[in-house]
Amino acid sequence: MTARTPASGGAPIIDADGIGRTFTRSEGPLFRRRRRTVTAVRDVSFQVTAGEIVGYLGPNGAGKSTTMKMLTGILSPSAGRLRVTGLEPSRQRTRLAARMGVVFGQRTTLWWDLPLRDSLALTRHMYRVPARDHARRLAELTELLELGPFLATPVRQLSLGQRMRGDLTAALLHDPALLVLDEPTIGLDVVSKSTIREFLLRLNAERGTTILLTTHDLGDVERLCRRVIVIDHGSLAFDGDLAALRDGAPSPRTLVVDLAAPSEPIEVPGARTVRVRGTRQWLELDGNPAAVIADVSHHYAIADLTLNEPDIEDVVARLYRREGAARELSAG
Amino acid sequence: MRVYLTAFGCAVRRYSTYRAATFAGVVTNSVFGLINAMVLLALFEARPQINGYDATDAVTQVFVAQAVIGPIAIFGPPLDLSERIRTGEVAVDLLRPVHPVLWWLATDLGRAAFSTVFRSVPTFAVGMAAFELALPADPLRWVAVAAAFALAVLVGFALRYLYALAGFWLMDTRGVHAVVFLLAPFCAGHLLPLTLFPEALAGVLRVLPWASLVQVPAEILLGKDSLPGGSTLGGLCFQAAWAAALLALGAVLTARATRRVVVQGG
Missing domain, CATH: 3.40.50.300 (P-loop containing nucleotide triphosphate hydrolases)
Structure with missing residues (x-):
């Protein structure tokens, strides 16, 4: 061309x-x-x-x-x-x-x-x-x-x-x-x-x-x-x-953990469990994913792991929520 | 200009891909022609002359009406424009650097041209084979018939363009089309020659645009003096005036529609 x-x-x-x-x-x-x-x-x-x-x-x-x-x-x-x-x-x-x-x-x-x-x-x-x-x-x-x-x-x-x-x-x-x-x-x-x-x-x-x-x-x-x-x-x-x-609107990555058996919400440093359904749990990561994965697999019996990158929709959705909150604040 | 010629060519090729539908159209149009002709022959058996029509004139008009069904699309189909307005596809059409009326006219003329050769001619041939039709001997009259046919196609397009254009205001024109495709054959002299209607009703229907579709071309073929102005030329002028008026209205409404258009869908 x-x-x-x-x-x-x-x-x-x-x-x-x-x-x-x-x-x-x-x-x-x-x-x-x-x-x-x-x-x-x-x-x-x-x-x-x-x-x-x-x-x-x-x-x-x-x-x-x-x-x-x-x-x-x-x-x-x-x-x-x-x-x-x-x-x-x-x-x-x-x-x-x-x-x-x-x-x-x-x-x-x-x-x-x-x-x-x-x-x-x-x-x-x-x-x-x-x-x-x-x-x-x-x-x-x-x-x-x-x-x-x-x-x-x-x-x-x-x-x-x-x-x-x-x-x-x-x-x-x-x-x-x-x-x-x-x-x-x-x-x-x-x-x-x-x-x-x-x-x-x-x-x-x-x-x-x-x-x-x-x-x-x-x-x-x-x-x-x-x-x-x-x-x-x-x-x-x-x-x-x-x-x-x-x-401007950081969005955490999510770790989806499938445990071998149902358990209490997972507790490891650098991650927060946001959702539990049966043997599957969703963790929002603040820290290093490798360290969190190592921790989780060390303390729990795991069937499967998936790491989800934040997608742009998430980033954008967070931006909207922030905008919405700001609007409400300025209106109040 | 070249773009419209090319669009015309594309439309001809497009319709040539619908072979089975074309064949089915010829069979349906011919069979209904035979039925209508026999009904009218039975009527004229009882009364050999009705308002200047004899049995041969009536049967000839039946086969004119059956032959032009395809090109003038008196029973539909609606222009694709109608469906494209409903779904929002029309957005794509509006992006083209062409005039919408000319664009849709070019594509509809392509459809009509294909239909003339592969539906009108065979259907009329069936009529000629089955009945004695009143056909003119004067070649000049055939030229007038060809002109009347072309004007009928133009009016047929202009009417269907307006029906479809209503979609910009109504959002959905399926109701409009259901009504007009029921009424148009009645108003056009397609269902029965307008000659057979009571004088008052026929008088009204004869001045409406739909008369340009079947009644006027048929009477030009038959050489009747019940034409507008009493002559072939009067009939052609009547058709040309309606074609011009309806196309102009289409152009004006198109400009309006595209200014205040609501293109549906994300």
């Missing part, structure tokens, strides 16, 4: 300034319906610079998808100012589409009944890509994403991993400066996830494509994102390094 010429002037590729979105919803049974205003996103500001990979995280219902829809121009913000590659997404959606690739992991842009190749050919006319450029990029992407074996297969017969690679290709054939991914690895197996992550890293490193992604997958975040933005209840909760997020 040849490198993209660096964006001039270092203007942010995404510039969100206090954006918000409210919905009016009708609720209740057929009669006696009430209208209620729901705030999905409230006063969110952030900037993304060309060449970054940014993870946009938050629990279900936090406002991630609403933000994605505003960034791509499907929804217009009800408050604030939003610019993506210098354009106002909802007003200039068609022009923006030429500069941006979008993949919604749970949806597809490919034609269900036709060979993958046909959908990819259609994108050439859709984005008015010169035939030679299209052919060259298709060849590159075919090689990198190993599309060769199933280019002639109808999309409905593709596995989820293959379909996702097809969708990524469709989003990238017009060589967009910005790639927006909404849960790109959802439902994929380990190998497919890894293929897609390595591809995205390479795309970012070699072509300088800016990537913004939402995900619930720890692996995606750890492998891809230097920077994360966390949104909770529609508001920005964190924006910074992944490492700083971890340090």
Whole structure:
């Protein structure tokens, strides 16, 4: 892949300034319906610079998808100012589409009944890509994403991993400066996830494509994102390094112990038993896992041990709880 | 423009993969054509002339109606747009740098083109083999018939586009489709030629857009003066006016919908 010429002037590729979105919803049974205003996103500001990979995280219902829809121009913000590659997404959606690739992991842009190749050919006319450029990029992407074996297969017969690679290709054939991914690895197996992550890293490193992604997958975040933005209840909760997020809201590792026989809660230094069910016990680790494991296996008869790394969801959930507590304190 | 042509081509290829459904469509349309024709022949046995129609005219209209079922989709299916609005898939469509009306028109014309060749032609051939149909000798009239057919397809699309578009406000248009696919064949002159209805009712149905789908093309084929304006040209203008009005309404409502759209699902 040849490198993209660096964006001039270092203007942010995404510039969100206090954006918000409210919905009016009708609720209740057929009669006696009430209208209620729901705030999905409230006063969110952030900037993304060309060449970054940014993870946009938050629990279900936090406002991630609403933000994605505003960034791509499907929804217009009800408050604030939003610019993506210098354009106002909802007003200039068609022009923006030429500069941006979008993949919604749970949806597809490919034609269900036709060979993958046909959908990819259609994108050439859709984005008015010169035939030679299209052919060259298709060849590159075919090689990198190993599309060769199933280019002639109808999309409905593709596995989820293959379909996702097809969708990524469709989003990238017009060589967009910005790639927006909404849960790109959802439902994929380990190998497919890894293929897609390595591809995205390479795309970012070699072509300088800016990537913004939402995900619930720890692996995606750890492998891809230097920077994360966390949104909770529609508001920005964190924006910074992944490492700083971890340090700011440390989450202990958990040791799951299967004992040979039921016992009282395990007591060893450097760990706290948080849950007991039959012969299985959960220990939160404060200290060195190796020492705790040695201690536990020395004092108890053990059938099995599993060490669970904290996942980003835990870290984020702790952050929310802290935010919630802080809000209550300041309100009190 | 190229993108719409390519989308048209994709749609033709897509429908060509549904072979069994196409064959079943021809059989169903032909069999119902034979039944309807025999019912009308029995009626005309009792009254050889009804409001300017004779038995041959009526049977001809039956097979026009049966032949256009596929291309104008008078009994459905709804446009895929409808289901895509319900599930939120429409988000993906809105990201494409194309005009939604033209995009969906291109894909529906692809479907209609395939259907014309593989459903309309065989169904009409069955009618020609089984009955004596009133077919024009004048080649110019055949040109008018082709134009009327193309306009019927256009109106058929525009109507179904509007039914589907209602989904942006209603969230689910399955109810809308259930009602319109029941009423449209009645209003279009598909169930029975509008000629056979009481004058007052026929008068109302003749000015509604659905008349463009079957009644007007059939009367252009038969060369009837009950057409709008009393002539073939009047009939074509009537269809063209409805097509333009409905497509324009579709375009306006699309702009509205996408401004205040609620795309469902996370």
